[in-house]
Amino acid sequence: MNLNATLIGELIAFAVFVLFCMKFVWPPLMSAIEERQKKIADGLAASERADKDLQIAQDKAKEQLKEAKHQAAEIVEQAKKRAAEIVDSETQRANQEREKIVAAGQAEVEAERNRVKEELRQQVATLAIVGAERILARQIDAAAQSDIVEKLVAEL
Amino acid sequence: MAAGEELTLSSHIQHHLTNAKVCTTEAGVSFNKACSEAGFWTWHIDTLAWSVGLGILFLWLFRSTAKKSTTGVPGKLQCFVEMLVEFVADNVKDTYHGRSRLIAPLALTIFVWVFLMNLMDLVPVDFLPAFAGFVGETAFGMDSHDVYMKIVPTTDINMTAALALGVFILMIGYSIRIKGVLGFVKELTLHPFSTSNLPLQIVLIPFNLLLELIALVAKPFSLALRLFGNLYAGEMIFILIGAIGLMQLPLHFTWAVFHILVIVLQAFVFMMLTIVYLSMASSDNH
Numbered sequence: 001m002n003l004n005a006t007l008i009g010e011l012i013a014f015a016v017f018v019l020f021c022m023k024f025v026w027p028p029l030m031s032a033i034e035e036r037q038k039k040i041a042d043g044l045a046a047s048e049r050a051d052k053d054l055q056i057a058q059d060k061a062k063e064q065l066k067e068a069k070h071q072a073a074e075i076v077e078q079a080k081k082r083a084a085e086i087v088d089s090e091t092q093r094a095n096q097e098r099e100k101i102v103a104a105g106q107a108e109v110e111a112e113r114n115r116v117k118e119e120l121r122q123q124v125a126t127l128a129i130v131g132a133e134r135i136l137a138r139q140i141d142a143a144a145q146s147d148i149v150e151k152l153v154a155e156l
Numbered sequence: 157m158a159a160g161e162e163l164t165l166s167s168h169i170q171h172h173l174t175n176a177k178v179c180t181t182e183a184g185v186s187f188n189k190a191c192s193e194a195g196f197w198t199w200h201i202d203t204l205a206w207s208v209g210l211g212i213l214f215l216w217l218f219r220s221t222a223k224k225s226t227t228g229v230p231g232k233l234q235c236f237v238e239m240l241v242e243f244v245a246d247n248v249k250d251t252y253h254g255r256s257r258l259i260a261p262l263a264l265t266i267f268v269w270v271f272l273m274n275l276m277d278l279v280p281v282d283f284l285p286a287f288a289g290f291v292g293e294t295a296f297g298m299d300s301h302d303v304y305m306k307i308v309p310t311t312d313i314n315m316t317a318a319l320a321l322g323v324f325i326l327m328i329g330y331s332i333r334i335k336g337v338l339g340f341v342k343e344l345t346l347h348p349f350s351t352s353n354l355p356l357q358i359v360l361i362p363f364n365l366l367l368e369l370i371a372l373v374a375k376p377f378s379l380a381l382r383l384f385g386n387l388y389a390g391e392m393i394f395i396l397i398g399a400i401g402l403m404q405l406p407l408h409f410t411w412a413v414f415h416i417l418v419i420v421l422q423a424f425v426f427m428m429l430t431i432v433y434l435s436m437a438s439s440d441n442h
Contacts, residue, residue, distance in 0.1 A: 003314060006175075006200040010207060010309075010318030017211045017269060018322075022261035025215060028222035029241045030260075032234075035227040 125153040165399055172281060172395045175200035175312060176288075176304040188302055200312055207309035210272040214265075240268065244427070251431045254334070254438040259431060262326070266319065267427040270383065273315070274419035276308045277390055278412055281398045310387040310422075313380065320380035323430050327375065330437040344368040375433050379426060386422050390415050 132149050178187055178201050179194035191198045221237045230238060244264045252259050284307045289300035309315040331340045348367065349360045394415075397407045 003317060004196050004198040004200070006198070006203055006312065006314035007318050007321070009199060009204050010315050011322055013204075013208050013211060014265075014318055014322045017215060018258070018262050018265045020215050021218070021265045022258055025218045025222055026241070026261040026264065028225060029218070029238060030245070032222070032225040032227055032230075033238055033242065036230075039227060 121153070121156055124156055128152060168399055169392075169395050171301065171304065172285065173306070173311075173392075174304045175306045176202040188304060200306075200314060202304065202306050203309045203312040203315055206276065206307055207269075207273055207315055210276070210309070211265075211269050214268045214272055218268075240264070247428065248431055251428070252435040252438075254435070256330075256434075256438070258326075259434055262434075263427045263431050266323075266430055267423050270310060270319070270426050271420060271423035273309045274387060274423055277311075277387060277394065277415060277419060279307060280408070281391070281394045308387060308391055310383055311391045313384050316380040316384040317376075319383070319426070320376040323379060323433060324376035327372075327433050327437040330434055334438045344372070375429075379429055379433075383422055383426055386418055390418055 129149055174188075176188060177191040177194075177198050178185060179191040179198040180186070181190060181194060183190075186194070218237055221234050224231075225234055225238075241264060244267055245260055248260045248263050285303075285305040288305035289303045292298040292303035293300040306312065328340075331343070335343065345361045345364050345368070346357070347364055349364055351357050351360065390411075393411055394408070397404045397411060400407075
């Protein structure tokens with residue numbers, strides 16, 4: 001139980017152990033722990049960032065979807081309007097065409113009628129003259145009564 | 157114990173509490189009883205062998221873990237080692253406010269080494285001494301009663317004193333490094349009684365020096381004697397329990413369970429006090 005040289009031996013052993021621990025045990029363990037801590041911290045930060053990014057992307061997608069829907073609706077609206085316009089203008093054009101055709105037909109009919117009337121008048125006149133000639137050939141000089149015939153023709 | 161020897165309780169206890177000694181006398185290298193006259197230059201080979209062996213076990217375990225340590229998912233052993241390291245690092249960080257690369261590894265070494273040495277106390281008291289006696293008798297033809305084997309190094313005052321002395325040397329070293337020789341001397345002489353009156357202060361120096369020196373020297377003494385006393389008493393009780401026959405089984409179990417607390421606590425206390433003392437040594441404000 002009394003102190004002896006063992007003390008010196010243990011003191012040396014103690015010093016050697018502490019130095020060994022300081023040089024070869026503590027630094028690698030501590031650096032491993034610290035590196036892992038850093039890794040975990042980085043991982044947490046990265047996941048947080050990814051969360052934020054995802055949120056932003058989702059918001060953006062929602063925004064774009066809304067815009068696209070809006071645009072589609074606008075396009076449909078425009079198309080409808082355009083279709084209505086086309087129908088209107090076509091209808092109008094068709095009406096004009098019809099009226100034109102009808103007017104042309106009427107004019108033609110009118111012209112024909114006038115021509116026929118004229119021809120008829122000519123023929124009636126001729127006929128009347130021929131008739132009168134025949135009558136007068138029997139009764140009177142044709143020339144003396146031609147003014148009457150003329151009047152008759154004009155009354156036609 | 158030795159067959160046929162007359163075995164009294166006190167000689168049994170005495171046998172258990174005696175270290176295996178080696179020394180050089182005029183007759184050459186001598187062992188045990190032949191060393192009773194050798195004085196200081198006696199070596200306790202059991203204490204040395206067990207403590208150094210346990211220290212190497214500690215360093216080997218931690219070193220091999222450190223070499224294989226990964227920064228990814230750690231294995232179970234690495235987790236355990238890192239837990240110990242972080243436990244010690246946290247305690248050091250909380251208590252020691254200076255910056256030193258030595259304190260934390262020192263605390264870890266003290267904690268684990270002292271714990272392992274204390275742990276030997278839980279090996280039933282007769283196992284290894286009886287085995288050593290058997291080996292000594294059969295292999296070397298010694299009287300088995302003359303073969304000593306004390307397997308708990310911390311029940312040897314030399315062991316605890318060596319640890320305390322190492323810490324004491326560091327305390328002095330840190331004091332001088334941080335405060336300078338003059339600062340250290342001032343600390344020892346100008347407190348706790350200080351005055352602005354110069355002649356009176358000179359008169360007070362011897363008292364201050366006496367008080368401060370006692371306070372300083374009490375630290376390593378308390379370190380060494382606390383660990384030694386706790387473990388020595390625990391070992392003594394194990395030996396006494398081991399001497400009472402069959403009834404020892406429940407008693408031994410109970411005391412061993414209680415002793416688990418003691419061995420961890422004493423290792424922890426030694427470590428914490430080392431950190432506290434070194435923290436005090438390296439802080440300027442008295």
